Amino acid sequence: MPISAPERSLLEVRGLEAGYGKIAVLHGVELGIGAGEVVALLGPNGAGKTTLLRALSGLLPVTAGSVTFDGQALTNASPRDAARAGMVHVIEGHRVFTQISVADNLELAGYDLPRGERAARIEEALAFFPEIAAKRRDRGGALSGGQQQMLAVAQGLVRRPKLLMLDEPSAGLSPVLLDRVLGVVRELCAKGTSVLLVEQLIEKTLAVSHRVYAMAQGRIVLAADAKEEDLPHRLERAYFGEDVPTALHA
Amino acid sequence: MDATTGTAPPRAAAAARLAGPLRPLWPFLLLLAIGLAMPLTGNEYWGLITTRMAIYWVLVAGLNLIVGYAGQLAIGYVALLAIGAYTTSVLAAGNVLPPLPAFAALGVAGLAGAVFGVVVGLPALRLRTFYFAMTTLGFATIVTQITLAWQDVTGGGIGIAGPMLPAPFDTTWGFLYFCLGFAAICTWLTANIARSRFGRALVAVRDAEVAAEASGIHKPKLLVLVFILAGALAAMAGGLFATLQTYITPDAFTFDLSLLFFIAVLIGGRGSILGPLLGTAILTVLPEIAAPLAAWSTFLYAALLLVIVLAMPGGIAALIDPRNRRNLPENRVIGPQPAALDALLGRREVPAPLTLRGIVLAFGGVRAIDGVDLEVTPGQVHGLIGPNGSGKTTTLNVISGYYRPEAGSMAIGPAPLPAGKPQGRAGLRIARTFQTPRLIGEASVLENVMIGGTTDGRTGFAEALLALPRQRQEEREFEARARLALEAVGLAGLAEARADRLQHSELRFMEIARALMLRPAFLLLDEPAAGLSTEEIRRLGALIRGISRHGTGVLLVEHHADLIFDICDQVTVLNLGKVLAAGTPAEIRVHKEVVSAYLGA
Amino acid sequence: MLASIIASGLAVGAVYALIGITYNTMFATSRVMSFTAGQLGMLGGVFGSLFTLRLGLPILPALVLTLACCALIGVVTEIVAVRPVLKSLDQHLYVLTTLAVALLIQHMTAMEWSTEPQPFPRLLDLGSGIWDEKYWLPVAVCILTILGLEYLYRRTLVGRAFVAIAEDNFAARALGLPERNLRIASYALAGAIGALAGFAGGQLLLAFFANGPLLNFYGFIPVALGGLGNNRGAVIGGFLLGLFQQAANFLVGGIFSSVAVFTLFIIVLLAAPQGMFGAQAARRV
Structure with a gap:
């Protein structure tokens, strides 16, 4: 089935394998993201979504395959190099630094940037989240879980990424937060930033996405257009296997 | 061609293992003979x-x-x-x-x-x-x-x-x-x-x-x-x-002397007797051979320590251990033998069910489990599923005593199951496996499995120290039981191999064998299918079914939906620490909320 | 008598506190407790004596050289003994590797410097009696160091990066912080702090190779009391230890005061393994 090919390729992943020690998690992942595209990455627990994001951003060593980003080979680059190249990974679990202030959290996100530039970028990132801009003097630990997640996303924005990878921004938080994050995704998309989004809440995610990849057991099992009619059924089959009667089929 | 690992081990290997850490004996005798011959030098x-x-x-x-x-x-x-x-x-x-x-x-x-x-x-x-x-x-x-x-x-x-x-x-x-x-x-x-x-x-x-x-x-x-x-x-x-x-x-x-003792063990290699013995001999003799070495002996010991830790973590023992060199067969297949379960588990009186009522546990204000009810029936497989962070593994850890719930009660039949006390669970015949296999890499697969039976040991430390007949008899029984357990999970051919040379999937089955050593009344499995191939998952499913049919109540935490729906008698679905649904696989499969929670639709 | 107990107690306490801070500085970026902390303190005294008395340099260049040498040794420790074992932190191999490096340093000093205590020069030639510089100098240096570190951690970007790495190494890496360089920097910093401890306390402890294990132990106690990574706890713990030790010295004599310190240490540790201001243990399952 033809899938609308992106105009200009930003990220190309070929035959990617990675895992933790002896446990191979990713088995030959193939994936591509175009410039300015919002791509949802779906899949059941343990499918390898987080592992894939970590392998892409250099947090986990890649054992085979290649990652090309913006024409540059980024296979097994350090997270720092990936971030400098414009691929920024906002990890799961709103892990901001609780001991230092909100402003300092953002300063650290722009560690390499010249001082003046950094200040401007921080203001730019905070503009997306007025509620945490008001708390910039507070310690990271004083924020609510949702605010911490906004801060984590804002940290990602300070780098002015070409590709922003968000890992389950709503996990353990209220669905309202996802709306806020998805609003930001829309704005970023309008400005030409690509987004790779891992989320459990599928319907809302699909609403902002152009394309969808689904993973199961360390492989990409489905690549489709986000607006496709039959998508829920195809997803369910991809997760649960082909021939079981299901709630959605019934 | 596949080399099946389900065959019985050669007798010689079994005999050799019983000699334990003194195997082979001749290096010890040789060292003793050299010592005894010393007077001949005058x-x-x-x-x-x-x-x-x-x-x-x-x-x-x-x-x-x-x-x-x-x-x-x-x-x-x-x-x-x-x-x-x-x-x-x-x-x-x-x-x-x-x-x-x-x-x-x-x-x-x-x-x-x-x-x-x-x-x-x-x-x-x-x-x-x-x-x-x-x-x-x-x-x-x-x-x-x-x-x-x-x-x-x-x-x-x-x-x-x-x-x-x-x-x-x-x-x-x-x-x-x-x-x-x-x-x-x-x-x-x-x-x-x-x-x-x-x-x-x-x-x-x-x-x-x-x-x-x-x-x-x-x-x-x-x-x-x-x-x-x-x-x-x-x-x-x-x-x-x-x-x-x-x-x-x-x-x-x-302190230099203290260092000599300590480093002799590490140079010799952990988990060996001969290695540290050689280490002691070398460190004692070294400064005597050359006078300059005497003044710099501590320096030498420290340098040796650094080199050993960084370059040769196994020490001398790793160099002389034949298990490191023997090649394991390629393309080996895990072939569980359900027949061995008959001999291992046999007929047992069916225990009462394991019940959880209103279990609540919070980590730093976040309720990881929030009023969970659960009943694991003997002879059945109970599936526990749910999205990430829904509290599945936490529930398992509450049952096996690693976490103390803040509210709620646990019981086996009428007898309350005390919260905490993880060491007490084996005595109650509650066995478990772990998300990441917990193994002793340097020990053989057989020894790893025998760990599971520790709580059944009746002989004391003094009997073990002197290797009295009753203790040796007990060891033989442990070993026979461990070999049965390995046969049941399909790893009998790897009994003598070092555990850290096994593949990931084999380690998962080894953990199950270790749990079976206990002849468990309840078996808690934490994502046993993670990292397994489709064929291995199928065999795992059959094995779990087999275990439950011998009267064990199995609680299975798993992501592989097909495995859950295939082998479970009952399924409980958790979401945000609460029970979202419970019932037979067929009921759960068509449960609208479950499908949406699971798929996130 | 009381005044001299307090003066010497605060002085040695300050040295112990500084060694405690040396432990903490290395621990913060690597989660490693290094046996080299006390050796760095010992080297502060030895290098100080070497550069001033043997090589005849003025105080200030000698101090700068001492700090630089110890910072370098800190970096070497990171490369040789810490980085190779960071991947398997849970095996605690760092206990062995840093012990080995500490012993190499100690033995090298014994062989190449001297096995006897060597004199350490007067630095400023200020004060006498209980107001002698050898008593107040370590205290002043300790206070200055803690103020300097507070400034570093609170006011500079590099310092906040240290704090971030100490709190959540993974998140810091994900954010693109140069984690490895920062770790090396923190080991260099720890080397300099250890050197300061030895230099400031040189007139009390002399330039003696066997100070290493002693400082290792007495510098560790404030860390154990104050909680890992807690510099303020280490300073309080250090001064308390110094006062207790000197008081016991006076009351029951030198050798049994060590027994008293050790006993107290064990009791406190067993009662509160996380220290008085410590954090909770991590989850295991």
Whole structure:
């Protein structure tokens, strides 16, 4: 089935394998993201979504395959190099630094940037989240879980990424937060930033996405257009296997 | 072609394993023969060095159980050598009490060593590695300072004469033979412990503490027993050391000596007897071969330590262990043999169900589980599914006692199941596996599985120390049961292989075998299918079914939906710490909310 | 008498506190407790004596050289003994590797410098009696160091990066912080702090190779009391330890005061393994 090919390729992943020690998690992942595209990455627990994001951003060593980003080979680059190249990974679990202030959290996100530039970028990132801009003097630990997640996303924005990878921004938080994050995704998309989004809440995610990849057991099992009619059924089959009667089929 | 690993092991391998850490025996006999042949050289100087080597080994043999087996970094053991040396000397000299015969003094020193061995060791029960290392170091320092300060008894800086053994041990060669004999006995004793369930438990505490707890190993009790043994041996070594020196001052007990003992174990390799024995021999002889080495001996030891840790973590033992070189068959297949389950599990009276009522547990204000009810029925497979962070593994950890719930109750039939107490679960026949396999890499697969039966051991430490018939009988029963368990999960052909050479999927089945060792009434499986191939998952499913049909209640936490729907009798779905749905797989499969929670639609 | 107990207690306490801070500085970025902390303190005294008395340099260049040498040794420690074992932190191999490096340093000093205590020069030649510089200098240096570190951690970006790495290494890496360089920097910083401890306390402790293990132990106690990574806890713990030790020295004599310190240390540790201001243990399952 033809899938609308992106105009200009930003990220190309070929035959990617990675895992933790002896446990191979990713088995030959193939994936591509175009410039300015919002791509949802779906899949059941343990499918390898987080592992894939970590392998892409250099947090986990890649054992085979290649990652090309913006024409540059980024296979097994350090997270720092990936971030400098414009691929920024906002990890799961709103892990901001609780001991230092909100402003300092953002300063650290722009560690390499010249001082003046950094200040401007921080203001730019905070503009997306007025509620945490008001708390910039507070310690990271004083924020609510949702605010911490906004801060984590804002940290990602300070780098002015070409590709922003968000890992389950709503996990353990209220669905309202996802709306806020998805609003930001829309704005970023309008400005030409690509987004790779891992989320459990599928319907809302699909609403902002152009394309969808689904993973199961360390492989990409489905690549489709986000607006496709039959998508829920195809997803369910991809997760649960082909021939079981299901709630959605019934 | 596939090499099936389900075949019975050769008899020879089984016989060899029973020789345990003394296998092969000839290197030990060779070393002993060299020692015994020393008088033939007529060189008394080398006789003294050999004697010293034997004495050091008496201490290292015990320390080996602590450092090499239990992995406790006790770096200040010279303190116990000093305690033994002074106790023996003071009692034999009679400057405090009426003089005792040398052997009696040596015996009292052994008792003192046992007491202080526990005193030095106790912090290990509560403190982390670096802290414990520091406390043993501090202990070594103050013992030296006390020997200096307590002049009335120890002679202070002037020192005290060492005890003289009676004839025929009062000559160089007589004393050498005595020490060699004593060292040989210590080798035998510590090897007996090493190959008993106590030895396996020590290694389990070192490499897989959580799994050890789940297998019913009581770490404090175990460590105290070993501290007693090692302390007694070290102090008796001290008594012999005082005799060898003929005159002792606090200067004789330098930290360098402590370092020699400690590094001898590490150079020798953890979990071995022959390795540390060779390590002791090498470190004792090295400074004697070349004079410049004597001045730089500590430097040399430290450099060796660094090289060993960074470049050769297995030490000498890894070099001489044949299990490292034997190739495992390629393309091996895990072929579970459900028939073996009959022999292993047999017919058992069906226990009452395991029930959870209103379990609540919060981490830092977040409710990880929030009022969970669950019933695991004997003879059935109960699936526990839900999205990430829904509380599945946490529930498992509450049942196996790692977490104490804030509210709610657990029971097996009418009997309440106490919260906490993970070591108590094995006694209640609750076995489990872990998300990441917890294994002892350096031990054989068979030994790993035998860990699971620790709680069924009836023979005591003293019986193990002397390898009495009842204890040997029990070991044979453990081994037979472990081989059955391995056959059941389909790993019989790998019983002798080192566990860290197994593939990930094989380790998952090995963990199940370890759990089966317990003949569990309830088996808790934490994502056993993660990282397995489709074919392996199918076999795993059949194995789990088989286990449950022998009367075991299985609680299965799993992401693979097809496996859950395939083999479960009951399924509970958790979401945000609450039970979203419970019922048969068919009911759950068409449960609208479940599908949306699971798919996130 | 009381005044001199307090003066010497605060002085040695300050040295212990600084060694405690040396432990903490290394621990913060690597989660490693290093046996080299006390050796760095010992080297501060030895290098100080070497550069001033043997080589005849003025105080200030000698101090700068001492700091630089110890910072370098800190970096070497990181490369040789810490980085190779960071991957398997849970095996605690760092206890062995840093012990080995500490012993190499100690033995090298014994062989190449001297096995006897060597004199350390007067630095400023100020004060006498209980107001002698050898008592107040370590205290002043300790206070200055803690103020400097507070400034670093609170006011500079590099300092906040240290704090971030200490709190959540993974998140810091994900954010693109140069984690490895920062770790090396923190080891260099720890080397300099250890050197300061030895230099400031040189007139009390002299330039003696055997100070290493002693400082290792007495510098560790404030860390154990104050909680890992807690510099303020280490300072309080250090001063308390110094005062207790000197008081025990006076009351029961030098050798039994070590016994008293050790006993107290064990009791406190067993009662509160996380220290008085410590954090909770991590989850295991």
